[in-house]
Amino acid sequence: MEKNKFRSTLLASVASVTFALSSSSVSARPEGATALPAAPAIENMQEVQFIGRDELMSYQDIGDFEFLYEPDYISALVQEGKLPPIWERLPKRPLVFNGDAMPDGIGRYGGTFRHTIGGRPEGWNWTASQHQGWGGINYTVQECLTRNGPMVRLKSEDSYPLPNLATDWEWDGNSLTMNLIDGAKWSDGDPFDSEDIRFWWEDNVLDENVPTRMNASTMGEGTTLEIISPTQIKWTFPQNEPKLVLHSMAYINGCPGPSHLLKEHHPKYDGNSYDDYTAAFPAGRLPWVSMGAWTAVEYKQDEVVILRRNPYYWKVDSKGQQLPYMNEMIFQLKTWGQRTVDTLAGNADFSNMENVPLYLEAVKESKSDDAQATLAFSGRTMGYHLYMNQAIGVGVLDDQMAAIRDLNRTLEFRKAIQHAIDGKAFAKAMSKGPFVSVFAGGIARDSAFFDPDATSFFPYNPASANALMDGLGLIDTDGNGVRNLPSGGDLIINLVQSKDSENEKLIGDGLATMMAEVGIKVNLKPMEDTEPTRQSGEFDWIMARAQQEYAFPNSGYWSELGPITTSSFEPHLGTDEHPQQLQPFEKEIVSILERWRDGVEGDEAKQLMSQYQKLFTENVYQPGIVQYPTALLINKRIQNLADGMPVLAYQWAEDTVIREQFWVYQDDQLDELFPGRVPGIN
Ligand code: GLA
Secondary structure, three states: OEOOHHHHHHHOOHHHHHHHHHOOOHHHOOOOOEOOOOOOOOOOEOOOOEEOHHHHEEEOOHHHOOOOEOOHHHHHHHHOOOOOOHHHHOOOOOEEEOHHHOOOOOOOOOOEEEEEEOOOOOEOOHHHOOOOOOOOHHHHHOOOOEEOHHHHHEOHHHOOOEEOOEEEEEEEOOEEEEEEOOOOEOOOOOEOOHHHHHHHHHHHHOOOOOOOOOOOOOOOOOOEEEEEEOOEEEEEOOOOOOOOHHHHOOOOOOOOOOHHHHHHHOHHHHOOOHHHHHOOOEOOOOOOOOOOOEEEEEEEOOOEEEEEEOOOOOEEEOOOEEOOOOOEEEEEEOOHHHHHHHHHHOOOOEEEEOOHHHHHHHHHHHHOOOOOEEEEEEEEEEEEEEEEOOOOOOOOOOHHHHHHHHHHOOHHHHHHHHHHOOHHHHHHHHOOOOOOEEOOOOOOOOOOOOOHHHOOEOOOOHHHHHHHHHHOOOOOOOOOOOOEOOOOOEOEEEEEEEOOOHHHHHHHHHHHHHHHHOOOEEEEEEEOOOHHHHHHOOOOEEEEEEOHHHHOOOOOOHHHHOOOOOOOOHHHOOOOOOOOOOOHHHHHHHHHHHHHHOOOOHHHHHHHHHHHHHHHHHOOOOOEEEEEEEEEEEEOOOEOOOOOOOOEOOOEHHHHOOHHHOEOOHHHOOOOOOOOOOOOOO
């Protein structure tokens, strides 16, 4: 094991202090802007122990194992002839997680793993962009060509996406040939092969009528896919070796669904409508079929989703035990706040702690003698942007919305808004602890790519905000305390926010007050699910969690850094009717992202992200509201959690921690809700 200095600074909160002090090129900043002020250090940070790719995992011939293992209840079904023997269920060369790299070693079977989440399943058709419930269900059922999450454990020279359904690949100029896992099966025993990939790509991604996560141009305009054989595919890209596409082939973009089930409902094959296709597999249609370690067998609306081990799972440990170790995974459907509360109380096993108002109490509880969960902070890589919609026409419902779009596209207006945001007041209101800090927008301050010298911060200064808006002719002509638009109406702006978030409640109320102080009336629009609104662009402003893309821009989410496609960046979408009209600085951002996609490394990568940060913050592309750290909370009985796993890096922790290798000592195992149950069999 090696400790890698450069990468451990990613998570070191002290880094932010050094950064802020070292700012030198202040003169280069636009008028009114300063460096980003320092933020206090955070306790309870752990260091990651970095390992090599080959130490973590490999693919090995099934014949190399002297024995193969499965839980007894699965063996019993094999004996009854209800399941084929393990060597027929596993692929020829299963993916092997190396026991030596497991923090607590090779595990034992049994038990149930309990999540509490605020998400709700939409349905099982992720190929048509449905989600199965944010908070971990997606990650449990979707397996993708490559895998990003566990990259955080890898030494920097090995830090590129891990193989998954694609076992290995070779670049040849602008083409990429990938081998698929040979002989793996879906949880109903149907073979997984290149037809699943073809269907996903041709009949979904390339079919403009299907709403997909990946867009036809995400990996470059004109990308093509050729099927070479059932286990080999070949991509051709418009550019030479665009290495970042490997990130895009991971969750949530590159995850095929079971084509043998989906095809029957796809308009191309059965004449159904596209809407019917998307909705053909509602949450209650069970059991669902997946390539995941556990697959869903029971669902009760607003109560629970229960998943049981997939007897065809294609990953094993180095002893030859088929994974996962735990037989059952349950998702209690509650609220995001309850996720943390349940985990602290020992009623759930896992929480990404993001709700800042709970932090102090959580830290206190985790230090008590009978604490149920361990708690570890990662740096300030989370926060909020105020997304100001800069698309002309997209999602515009009336003249008022059109007028706000024009204002959102006006630099002086955006500067005024950033000056009107009092980040320090939020820091106090959200928590008494040292957690929350001001945010200039763009890249998070504890990201390895954050460059303080490239960052322009327009600090809280209502006088400047007022002067800028006066200068734009936004004057309160009727004396009602609200500025008027040039057309005469009041300057009223709708702000969409998520209902079930302590953070967003506090921030929304605060923003409404701060904006009122400078003569803008903000109407808050809390929603259960903001996703449809974000995707349709029907908003003036929306509160956007600044997440992994800003922490680690080389994650699968890099295309959300700017309007590089017509659908990847919510505050500037494009449609056939209303194509994107990029402002000059946005064009520069897009060309940076295109170079990023084409694969840059080391210093060049850092420089590119500095240029991005300079453009983003000088132009106040999307104002920053606050930044804060997150912490991972995991029940103490869970074995094989590696140190320092961030809540959010290349992916969310649900992917990063490799839940399929979690296990629990027998005495600590909780009773399974459906012992003996096998999806699709009994
Ligand atoms: C939501 C939660 C995150 C994480 C993701 C996983 O966004 O807020 O903490 O659990 O879901 O999809």
